[in-house]
Amino acid sequence: MNDFDLSEPTQVSSFGFNVPCREFVIAAQVTRDKRMPMVDEFVLKALNLCESVSVSRLARFFGFSQTEMDIVLADLQARTLIMLEGNEVSLHSTGKELFRTAGDGPPVITDVESFPARIWFELISKSMIRSRGLHNVKNLIDLTASLGRTDISESFAREAFHDNFRDYLRLIRRIKNPEAWGLYAISDVAPGRFSYAQISGKQSLLLGSPPKLETTLIETETDRPQKLRLLTDAMSHALGSLSEPDPTAAARSEFARLTYSTFIDDSINAEGFVDLNVWLQREQSSSYPGVASIVGSLCLERNRKRLTSLIASRSEGAQSQEAWDLFWFRPGGTIWGLTEDLQTTISELKAMSRRSLSGEGGLVATLIAPASVSSDSVKRFDRIFDRGLGARAGRGSTSVEVLLIRGVCAVVSVLVPLSAGVNVWIGRITVIPKDVSRIAERLRPNDPEPELVSLWTENRARPRPKTPTEA
Known part of the structure; x- marks a missing residue:
């Protein structure tokens, strides 16, 4: 993939x-040039060529009955585009002006x-x-x-x-x-x-x-x-004025421990930078169902589609009995999440969870921030996430980002250097159950204080698993 x-x-x-x-x-009032109805346009063109013609002859030329011709001419006369003198019809000066302003194009009217x-x-x-x-x-x-x-x-x-x-x-x-x-x-x-x-x-x-x-x-x-x-x-x-965390070897090691993949370190060139093409080739050569690599932020549309497609293929035909628990371990720095793509990502995952639960439940989203991010900076996301937690210092790398939905999927990303001053997030999505369980065990998203301190909590009614007698 x-x-x-x-x-x-x-x-x-x-x-x-x-x-x-x-x-x-x-x-305001505006003027707008409009193309005339085709019948009006051709009648005016005929009069512009003939200067003056009898009504009966004009009707025969167009194949109109006398009544039809009278209706057309009455409308043009009402707009002061023609003159009727007895049985003779000719262009009014206003009608002639249309052809002077139109040039070689069709006459238009201005409303x-x-x-x-x-x-x-x-x-x-x-x-x-x-x-x-x-x-x-x-x-x-x-x-x-x-x-x-x-x-x-x-x-x-x-x-x-x-x-x-x-x-x-x-x-x-x-x-x-x-x-x-x-x-x-x-x-x-x-x-x-x-x-x-x-x-x-x-x-x-x-x-x-x-x-x-x-x-x-x-x-x-x-x-x-x-x-x-x-x-x-x-x-x-x-x-x-905003910043990303620094890409570090420790962060790449943490990524390798979470994903069981050393492809990033194996793709470092002689200058000490990650060769993105080499990394992608390694990922491609070892790809298997349920795993995909991503370049850039997970919230981008192409990466969201990759994630939701994998989740959909994994859960096709299956129905969950419990609400999804989403834990988003955000990285350090001050630029993370300052995009409407974040709301879109959470909304799409909530919609998928509702379909998985046959409309009876949903998803509870928790944001977990490293100690290096101030609580005020974290709380700007309290309208997107149901809960916010702050981690103690040293708990995980600030240059690694993880989206975990327990029992469903995990996305692990790390910031890597491609050249001097050019750092990019790359990562891996997995919906393989043993991978998701291993990542959850390592991250321990439900650790009590002082490992994780509550920043905000929204009380929500969560669906209770059905008992055998209720099922």
Whole structure:
């Protein structure tokens, strides 16, 4: 199950930001060019060629009855596009103007219509922003508005909407042909609420010589980087203040003890760095059902799919009688988990557990943090995990991450150096029962204090195993 294509940039991590924003509700009128109905278009084209023609002759030309022709002409006359004088019909000056503005293209009509818009401006570079989230996601990276940019005036919002109308249509509303639209008037601008927009970024591995990491901050806004310079600078500064743990030989030894695999140490080159291609080849050559390797964070979509696929193949046709116990041993550093992919991972595993329990139970998720991570940093995840525990100093390596669902699966990852300053998480998923049991025995997720200290607990009704008489 190792099908990586490392010839292209490979995403290895994700992160997200809470960007402070202000909403404005704008009432406007817009003009929009529309293609005419085909019958109207061809009648006008015929009149443009003939200048003047009798109604009866025009009806015979198109094969219309007199009644049908009268309906078409009445509609065109109502729009001041033709003139009727007795039985003769000709183009009105308004109709002639259509052909002058259309050039070689078909004539179009311009409608004026109301256009209500809700626009969010981020408070760092004061740019319009496309937002799918209107709240503060507790586990993301918080950005703070620059001094003097804590609010936006109505006049600024009006002017920004006027000057960037086409950008708004293209980037925010995702309208494919913004050139067909025009801003006719802005009748009202009303300030709305303050909130936060969520913007995701990523880091990708370029496996060249030497390997490099490429950071993408605002993936959907690459065509207007100058307008967002203040915002991207703030993101870069916030990201630079965060840290990963150090990759160590002790961490690789711990990984080997948990997985019974020495492939990582066997793949270290003469410079002391891990050769990722060699490691993947070793994993591929020894792969067997129930085990898969991963590159990058477990929370990434491709790695989540790999995990859920293995769990599904293992439990196909089987039904569990107990709720799943999930223990996530997070690594050290300050950048772990600052992504919406973490919530998605937990949600997908909870959904799988409910299906496994025929809808009667679920999953209880516990986060276990090393002593090097402050309790305040750990508690930012209390909306995602049902319980939080802090481990004593020296209990496990801070450069190893483990996701354990007892009796179901285990994912063990370790941070390894690929070149100077380029460190990447790699790991192994297993759903083989003896592997999962061995990892659980070594990690001891239910140790009492002082090994594991409770940081928060959410009381939940957990499904009770059925007795033989109830089954």
